[in-house]
Amino acid sequence: MTNKKNKSAIQRRLIPSYIFLVIICFISVFPIYWMLTAATNTSYEVSTGKIIFGTYFFENYKGLLERAAASSGATLGKVMGNSFLYASVQTVLCIFICSLAGFGFELYHDKHKDRLFAILLLAMMIPGVATLIPLFRMMSKMKLLSTVFAFFLPGISTPFMIMMFRQNSRNFPVDIMEAARIDGLPEWKIFFQMYMPIMKSTYAAAAVITFMNAWNAYMWPRAVMTDNRAMTMQMLLTNLSNGYTIDYGVLMAGVFFCSVPTMVIFFVLQKQFAEGITGAVK
Amino acid sequence: MNKSRSIQRKQQRAGWFFLAPATLLIFVMSFWPMIQAFIMSLQTGSAANMKWQEPLFKNYLRVQKDQLFQLSMRNTFMYLLIEVPIMLILAILLAQILNNKDLKFRGAFRTMVFMPCAISLVSYALIFKSLFATQGLINTVLMNLGLISENINWLGTTSTARAVIIIGLIWRWTGYNMVFYLAGLQNIEYSVYEAAKIDGANGWKTFWYITVPLLKPTIVMTAIMSINGTLQLFDESVNLTNGGPANTSMTMSHYIWNQSLGQGVANFGYASALSFIIFIMVGILAFISLKVGDTRD
Numbered sequence: 001m002t003n004k005k006n007k008s009a010i011q012r013r014l015i016p017s018y019i020f021l022v023i024i025c026f027i028s029v030f031p032i033y034w035m036l037t038a039a040t041n042t043s044y045e046v047s048t049g050k051i052i053f054g055t056y057f058f059e060n061y062k063g064l065l066e067r068a069a070a071s072s073g074a075t076l077g078k079v080m081g082n083s084f085l086y087a088s089v090q091t092v093l094c095i096f097i098c099s100l101a102g103f104g105f106e107l108y109h110d111k112h113k114d115r116l117f118a119i120l121l122l123a124m125m126i127p128g129v130a131t132l133i134p135l136f137r138m139m140s141k142m143k144l145l146s147t148v149f150a151f152f153l154p155g156i157s158t159p160f161m162i163m164m165f166r167q168n169s170r171n172f173p174v175d176i177m178e179a180a181r182i183d184g185l186p187e188w189k190i191f192f193q194m195y196m197p198i199m200k201s202t203y204a205a206a207a208v209i210t211f212m213n214a215w216n217a218y219m220w221p222r223a224v225m226t227d228n229r230a231m232t233m234q235m236l237l238t239n240l241s242n243g244y245t246i247d248y249g250v251l252m253a254g255v256f257f258c259s260v261p262t263m264v265i266f267f268v269l270q271k272q273f274a275e276g277i278t279g280a281v282k
Numbered sequence: 283m284n285k286s287r288s289i290q291r292k293q294q295r296a297g298w299f300f301l302a303p304a305t306l307l308i309f310v311m312s313f314w315p316m317i318q319a320f321i322m323s324l325q326t327g328s329a330a331n332m333k334w335q336e337p338l339f340k341n342y343l344r345v346q347k348d349q350l351f352q353l354s355m356r357n358t359f360m361y362l363l364i365e366v367p368i369m370l371i372l373a374i375l376l377a378q379i380l381n382n383k384d385l386k387f388r389g390a391f392r393t394m395v396f397m398p399c400a401i402s403l404v405s406y407a408l409i410f411k412s413l414f415a416t417q418g419l420i421n422t423v424l425m426n427l428g429l430i431s432e433n434i435n436w437l438g439t440t441s442t443a444r445a446v447i448i449i450g451l452i453w454r455w456t457g458y459n460m461v462f463y464l465a466g467l468q469n470i471e472y473s474v475y476e477a478a479k480i481d482g483a484n485g486w487k488t489f490w491y492i493t494v495p496l497l498k499p500t501i502v503m504t505a506i507m508s509i510n511g512t513l514q515l516f517d518e519s520v521n522l523t524n525g526g527p528a529n530t531s532m533t534m535s536h537y538i539w540n541q542s543l544g545q546g547v548a549n550f551g552y553a554s555a556l557s558f559i560i561f562i563m564v565g566i567l568a569f570i571s572l573k574v575g576d577t578r579d
Contacts, residue, residue: 010384017379024376025394028457031409032397034419038412046412049422101304108297120305123312125564127514129535130557133322133542133550134315157307187296216402218517219535223543234404238521241408248412255405266400270393277399277458278465 035259038252046248060253064240067250071239072228080257083233086221087214090152094214095206097157102165103195107172117166124159128219136223146227155214161206164279168202169195201272202279208269209276212262233258316561323555328548341555350529351556354537360444361533362512365451370504373456377463378493383472392464396457403454407521410450411437440530443523447531450518455511459504466500467493502575509567513560534560 038046041054068076105117131154139150172195180190196203218234225231233254240246240254266273323341325332335341345351379385380392398406413419414436421433436442470493478488494501516535519525525532525540534556542553 011386014382014385017382017385021376021379021391021395024372025391027453028397029394031406031413031453032401034413035405035409046419047415047417047422049419049426051419097304097307101301104297104300104302108293108300110294110297113297113301116301116305120308123308125510125561125568126312126316127510127535127557127560127564129514129516129538130319130554130561131312131315132538132557133554134318135311136543137318137550138315153307154311157304157311159308162304187293187300191300216404218402218404218520219539234402237404237408241411241521246412246415248415251408251412255408258405259401262402263400266397270396273399274396274461274465277461 032259035252035255038248039256041249043247043249046252056249057253060247060249063247063250064253064257067240067247067254068236072231072236074229074231076236076257078229079231079233079236082225082230083215084261086148086151086232087211089148090155090214091207091211093152093156094158094161094210095203098161098206099165099196099199099203100191101157101162102167102169103191105162106166106169107174107177107195117162120162121159132219132223135220139224144224146225146230150224151217151221152214154220155217161210164206164276165199165202168199168279172198201275204269205272205275205279208265208272209279212265212273212276215262319554319561320558322551323558324551325554326551328550332551335551341552342559344552345555345559350532351534351537353529354532354534357444357531358513358515358533361448361451361515362509365448366505366508366512369452369456370459370501370508372452373459373504374463374494374497374501375489376456376460377467378489380460380464381467392460395460398454398456399458401454403517404521406450406454407518410446410453411522414446437523438527440527443527443531447518447522450522451512451515455508459508462500462504463497466497470496498575502571506568506571509571510564513564513567 034051037051037053039060040057041050042056042059045054045056065076068074068079072079074082105113135154139145139153144150144153176194177190180194185193216234217232221232222235222238225235237251237254237258240251322332324335324338326335326341327333337343376395380388380395382388385391401409415421416433416435416438418436420436421430424430425433434442436446474492474496475488478492483491514535515533516539519531519533519536520539523531525536529537538553538556538560541547541549541556
């Protein structure tokens with residue numbers, strides 16, 4: 001009885017918290033909800049303040065196809081495919097290369113490797129815009145512009161990811177590594193047959209965050225993917241929003257397609273996404 | 283004895299082998315371009331034909347007279363000074379509230395606050411651009427509430443265009459930072475709060491005297507990340523306001539983009555000098571944050 005009373009008293013004291021949270025959550029979710037409704041309404045309806053779902057999605061989708069063809073000479077499917085390809089390739093290479101490095105830095109660590117790691121961390125402080133021009137010239141010189149290589153080369157080895165794997169490798173059971181060595185397993189097999197399976201959850205978190213970042217990348221792709229046929233979704237969106245008259249229904253349909261993959265990842269793999277964000281700072 | 287040492291050496295070599303690809307890539311894709319950027323910042327000319335500046339630091343001297351760069355710098359710092367504190371305080375508050383075990387629907391609340399992170403920077407910039415358009419929803423709502431008598435040109439007016447960028451940034455990144463604080467709070471023993479409650483500390487007191495000090499390392503880190511990110515702000519400036527009206531909401535990265543690859547000017551030498559200045563700013567501000575974080579012990 002007293003327990004129940006206590007509980008309701010606690011809940012009553014939490015009322016301001018609930019009100020605050022409801023307001024914040026409304027602000028957080030509403031623009032996304034609005035984007036979804038706008039994608040189903042005509043541009044006129046959007047600008048007159050309609051905020052419920054309409055029936056115009058298919059027309060907006062067709063408009064989007066036309067605008068995509070007009071601005072990039074490529075189909076929407078091609079642009080989506082580009083973004084998927086680039087982001088997937090970058091994700092696979094990035095987690096492979098960075099996990100190798102994290103494995104090497106943590107499980108074979110000595111004075112020199114620790115010092116080298118500290119130097120690599122400095123790269124975190126380098127702004128993207130500072131390396132933009134030299135890297136652009138490098139890609140241009142190597143004739144890699146508008147290829148998937150130009151997209152991923154600067155992004156497949158990042159101090160953040162190496163740090164994430166290095167920190168998480170601290171939980172790696174060293175004893176079984178010793179046992180495997182006694183059994184004559186070479187070092188590279190230890191990585192493939194033991195480290196990779198044991199570190200599954202770190203790989204998942206790293207993959208989610210890398211894919212999100214690559215999918216959302218904007219400045220670098222805009223610099224190097226100069227051929228319209230190599231365009232990414234983010235670049236297509238910019239094209240849709242330029243011009244004197246913006247068709248808001250079509251624009252939000254574009255935003256919708258651009259957001260589907262990241263929203264799916266968010267809802268299905270939210271735990272891994274959160275781990276990926278905070279991953280390096282345990 | 284000898285044999286075990288040679289095995290050890292073999293292992294050490296294996297370690298170097300594992301970290302070599304990543305290290306090489308960082309040197310080639312980050313450090314080397316940074317050195318090149320510095321060299322280029324002392325040069326002038328078009329992409330294919332770069333010559334040394336006379337005097338050597340001419341590009342850096344030019345910054346003093348470049349009104350537009352100074353404006354973009356003031357804008358960027360204004361975004362930084364207003365947005366980062368509001369966002370971080372809001373994020374800590376939310377984490378503190380959501381960390382309460384008595385709260386119901388915690389998971390749902392957390393998911394909703396975190397949800398803006400599922401939207402790309404370009405996408406959210408365009409959503410906000412549409413919401414704050416002259417014929418957009420914000421004006422319609424304000425009009426129907428009778429708060430305004432005619433549509434506000436949010437993105438066509440300097441002060442409101444800047445405000446919309448700041449609102450957008452807070453919207454996009456608060457949940458992101460909250461995740462760090464929630465992770466940080468999990469390392470704090472719940473008994474600390476129990477003890478504070480027994481001692482009669484109220485919500486605000488526990489917040490200021492327990493949560494904030496214990497989260498200090500996390501706060502320093504998120505502050506450094508936010509400063510770093512805000513100084514490099516690009517997507518929002520390009521897509522939300524396009525730097526306008528009349529470049530008054532433009533950020534430094536946007537200006538450098540326009541000077542180098544954006545508008546066909548290809549002013550590589552000067553743009554490199556500007557980007558090197560941002561690099562130095564990021565370094566100094568990160569150093570200051572770390573120092574501030576250290577001395578408060």
